[in-house]
Amino acid sequence: MARQHTDRDEIVDLDRAYTLGTWTRQRDFDPTEIVDTDGPRIVTADGDSILDFSSQYVCTSLGYDADRVADAIAEQVRTVPYVSPGWSTEPRARLSEKLAEITPGSLQKTFYSTSGTEANEVAFKIARAYTGKHKILSRYRSYHGATAASLSASGDPRRVAQGPDIQPEVPGMVKGPDPYAYGSSLDPDQSLAYIDEMLELEGGTVAAVLVEPLVGSNGVLTPPDDYLARLQEIAHAHDALLICDEVMTGFGRTGEWFASELYGAEPDIITMAKGLTGSYQPLAATTVSAEIAAYFEDTLLNQGHTFSGHPTACAAGVAAIETYEAEGLVENARSIGEYLTTELDSLAARHPSVGERRGIGLHQGLELTKSTESREPFEERSDKVSGRTTVLDEVGAHALENEVYFYTSVNTIVVTPPLTISEAEVDEAIEALDEALAISDAAMDE
Ligand SMILES: Cc1ncc(COP(=O)(O)O)c(C=O)c1O
Structure with a gap:
């Protein structure tokens, strides 16, 4: 049962006032409050139900209903x-x-x-x-x-x-x-x-x-x-x-x-x-x-x-x-991983800004590039700590608007859903990513 509250901003304000956020300048520490979970989804205080294709830093492999x-x-x-x-x-x-x-x-x-x-x-x-x-x-x-x-x-x-x-x-x-x-x-x-x-x-x-x-x-x-x-x-x-x-x-x-x-x-x-x-x-x-x-x-x-x-x-x-x-989850990672691989490969073929798909099973990533020829990245390695907003952040933010979450790291969109994921949920995530990658395609060098 999700906790109800009267003033959702109160929690984030408290958190910001008394918690030191990880790996960030504190000015940029502005977390979204999560009040519930459901299978592979996290639910925000605003009632958004977000399909989590990161497994929260590759952690929640069992989803939330174990x-x-x-x-x-x-x-x-x-x-x-x-x-x-x-x-x-x-x-x-x-x-x-x-x-x-x-x-x-x-x-x-x-x-x-x-x-x-x-x-x-x-x-x-x-x-x-x-x-x-x-x-x-x-x-x-x-x-x-x-x-x-x-x-x-x-x-x-x-x-x-x-x-x-x-x-x-x-x-x-x-x-x-x-x-x-x-x-x-x-x-x-x-x-x-x-x-x-x-x-x-x-x-x-x-x-x-x-x-x-x-x-x-x-x-x-x-x-x-x-x-x-x-x-x-x-x-x-x-x-x-x-x-x-x-x-x-x-x-x-x-x-x-x-x-x-x-x-x-x-x-x-x-x-x-x-x-x-x-x-x-x-x-x-x-x-x-x-x-x-x-x-x-x-x-x-x-x-x-x-x-x-x-x-x-x-x-x-x-x-x-x-x-x-x-629940045969290791086998599921293999079989659904094959489905995810095929879908990501076809995304990569449709979007010139996807330089390379890499990974196996449910541990996948898409490296983005400004230029198919030079393979120049949108994001430098130092951007992991620079605080600069990059094209990858914009791609991630767009997917999140469609209630699918991916984490991005070192010029790569990381695709690591829970091992419980279904084909229908893969389709949902791919659709959100398909739309979001239009941003990186448009940002490529001429
Ligand atoms: C490969 C690898 N090793 C070690 C760690 C550190 O683990 P923790 O954050 O639990 O200390 C991480 C964290 O993401 C990791 O990905």
Whole structure:
């Protein structure tokens, strides 16, 4: 039941007065109040029902009607809402067992935290302790989190914007190129060879290579099919671990439980969050191989959080995985993903400002361009933090007027609906996008 209020502006005013907004100049912090949800839709205080084709930063993969998860949370809250991590609870044990089952290869034991950021920080610490080496090699077009080490490992414009005066970068974070045939001067093969050479020249000091198997907020970059398995071989040849950040791509989004599987890789560590509970509770996980887990039998794992393995969050995780299974959502992501791919390809063919469609399953993106020949973007990478309104913002705003929401990032319209989405809802979103892309078509260079 939606909460009723008498003065809707009061809430936004209060929020603006007493909350610091994320990643924004506070003058630009002007959120819309959401009072209800329905399947894949969010409902505003004005009564607009918005079809959410972002899944709220690729989080709400189950949509908003996952009763099994809501019931599991309610039941856990009434029995054991919380105990500290030194005690055992059934939800944590069952979730860890389930993660060992659905993650690829020999991944076996899980450390819990509450955000993707922390999951990556934990992965760095484990990789360093296990290998006795300190560097993390990641890529420029990546986002791995907001804290000191995870942002230093990110190539994202938000790292560059931070500057040494606010948060000096953590030492030992080296960056290589990405598989980005559309916009990089290196082709994906060359980018792999470059990383191989970097590992050689770093002289055996790299503990782990960290990648998003299918890059998310830095432009939805789809690698060639054999890229990740080859990267794993290269990392291992240099005695470095492979960490796959599946915070966005995990839990069925690409039509497999994990994108690593899709690409035939068996990472040594996978980090996850978002889809783990369908974001019904804040929960993140770092799952490590049996070999790495065994290392810590006699070595101190010097890490912990008050909310690690929070029983209510773990209960949501178990119920979320049961929901993915019971409703065949991973399969749905694959089949409806094929439908979405076809529809987006035909949009791309109709709209000259769509430079390239990329992605797999329900993790898709459209990169826009001012010019088919030069591939010049409408939006510079720095615009992610500049506050400038770009053509992509206008395209997004137009779709929103038609009650469909897409998020845009790094010159790309990100298309990541919940895994519960139907063909009719895809049609609705495509229609709104079709209309909105007339704006970018008209803004192209002559
Ligand atoms: C790939 C990836 N890794 C890590 C993170 C950080 O997760 P969180 O915002 O939960 O800290 C994100 C967030 O969007 C992400 O997309």
